[in-house]
Every structure is written in structure tokens, then in C-alpha cells.
Amino acid sequence: MFSGIVEAVGRVRSLRKGEGGARLGVEAPSVVQGVRMGDSIAVNGACVTVVAFGASGFEADLSPETLRRTNLGALGAGDGCNLERAMALGDRLGGHLVTGHVDAVGRLRGRRAEGDSIWLTVEAPEEVMRYVVLKGSVAVDGISLTVAGVEEGAFSVAIIPHTSERTTLTVKADGAPVNLEADLIGKYVEKLLAPHAQAGEAGRGITLETLKAHGYA
Template sequence: MFTGIVEEIGEIVGVVGQDDAARLRVRGPLVISDARPGDSIAVNGVCLTVTEPTSDEFGVDVMGETLRRSSLAGATAGTRVNLERAVAAGDRLGGHIMQGHVDGTATVVERTEHAQWTTLRFRVENDLTRYIVEKGSIAVDGVSLTVTEVDDDSFAVGLIPTTLRETTLGERTVGSTVNLEVDVVAKYVERLVGFQAGTSQGK
């Protein structure tokens, strides 16, 4: 599990394409400092398993399903990424509960600069807006954020200077693609309600 509080901005330093998969090499001295093979690290919000750790880098294997659902499909050497280690039991939950299971991607369609913050608006793919609510939580590239506006196919968030400085969201411009993870509770509720409706109709 993760909280969406990014620990450091890392960098992809190597990409090897495979059949319907990829192997990435990621530089992240802080997150790898106490990691062992098999540990989980969120890379732009995608939960990946550490392989071949060194003092400042680690490898990850990315399967086809993850490539199809996330922006990692377009990752190249030099791509900067948000990194977070899995939360330890007893730690403060600074953001919100995240699984690192990306639901899809969104595209930045508007960036508005204010005196003390920046607003980003995203167009959402795959009808994910049904899980997004105003003042609810959402993970964008692994960053825990609060939704400020939502409509049928887009939503907006406000970014304070710290978020802009300490995550890759400060680099996002119109046309950028980001990973989304919606609230898992909303998905479970939809699933349960669907089953209940099906059972009622069958009686």
C-alpha cells in the first residue's frame, strides 16, 4: 500500500523492450536505500517489484497489462518519475490509501497559474469520471491530490508550490499524459451494487 506522498523524483536510466513487456532501470537513491529484492516501490503511481538493487538504482519488470494501462509504455531513458516506498505499518497516513494499481491515463488539457498555486485540468479516458467526486481523493502519477472540480469527462486539481517543486507534476503541460488511480472504495461499491441489482432482478 502507498499514501501518495512522493519521497523523491527519480529517473529512468534504461529501458529494454521485451515481448509484451519491458524491463526498466530506475535511479532513486532514497527509495532504494533500505530496499531488498521483492520490495514494492511506486513508480509514477505504478506498484512495481524491485529487482537487482544497487546503491542508487533498481530494476523492475513491467508486464503488458501495466504498459497498456499506464504512461510507462512511453518511458525512455531520462524520463523523470515520482517514487514512493510502500508504507510501513504504524507510519502516518499523510495522503490516502493507494494500491499502486493504475486504472488508466488522463491528458492535461489546461494549466492555470495563480498567485500561490497552479490548477491542472485533465481529460479522463475509459469513463473513469464516474469514480471521481469533488473534494474526493485521486492519485495522479502517484501523487495524492484533492479533486476541486469534476464534470462528465474531466476533473481539476490545485497544486501548491511544494507539490510543484517536489513531484513531476510541476513539469506537466498541456498534452502531457499522467497515470490515474481512483478511489478503490468507489469501485467496490459499484461492484457490490451491480451484484445486488442483478440478484434483485433475478427474483
């Protein structure tokens, strides 16, 4: 599990692709301190396993599934990537629960400045948007963010200066792919309520009345 609080921005050393997947090399001196073989690290929000490391970086194998469902396959030498080591039991949860299992790849659609913040609009597929709610949580390239606006097929987030300085998000161009992971709580609520909806509320979906009836609102 991760918290969505990026520890450092690493630099891609290499991405060697083959028939069975790819091997990603990342320069990240601060992140590899205390790392061990087999440890989990989130790279742009995608959980990968450390298969080799040294004093200044690590390597991880990327499966074909990871290459299909994330933006890691589009990385090139010198590109920045958001990094977070897996949480230890008892760590503070500074963001929200992030599994590192990317749901889909979205795209940055636009931005505007408001005071010191930058508003970003992210296009997302229905498999993510169904769990996106105003003031809820969403992970974008591994960053825990609060949803500030919702529209058809997209959502907006307000990026504060600290997040801009410590992640790659605001330096990406419009149209750039971003890894998206919807809030885990929403997925479990849907799973728990699905049998009730199928039993007597077919066609209505999950409504506010359904949530109230089962103690979720």
C-alpha cells in the first residue's frame, strides 16, 4: 500500500523493452536508501518490484500488463517519474490509500492559474469516472489529490506550489498520459451494494436512498 505522497522525483536511466516485457532503470539516490531486493516502489503510481539496486538507483521488471495499463512504457531516458516506497505498518497516512494498481491511463486536457495554484483538467474513462466524486480522492501519476471539479468524462484538481515543486505533474504538456487510480473505498462500497441492487433495485443503480438504507450516508 502507498499513501500518494511522492517522496522524490527520479530520473529514468533506461527502458529496455523485449518480447516478455521491459526492464526499467531509475536514478533515485534518496529512495534507494534502505531498499531491499523485492521491495515495492510506486513509479508514477504503478507498483513495481525492485529486482536490482545500487547506491544511486534501482531496476524493476515491467510485465506486458503493466505496459498496457500504465504510462511507464512511454518513458524515455532522462524523463522524471514520481516515486514512493511502500508504507510500513504504523506509518502515517498523509494522503489516501493507494494500491499501486493503475485503473486506466487518462490525459491532461488543460490548465489555468488561480492564485498560487494551478488547476489541471484530466480526461478519464468511465471505469475511473464512476468512482470520482467532488472532494473525493484520486491518484494521478501516484499523487494523492482532491477532486475539485467533475464534468462529463473529466475531472479537475487544484495543484498547490508544494505539489508542483515535488512532482512531475505540472511540467507535463497538455495531452500527456497520466496513470489514474480511483479511490479504493468507492470500489468496495460498489461491490458491497451490488447484490442489493441486483436483488430488488435493478435499473436504479446505487442511489442516495440505497446508501442511506445500508448505513453509508
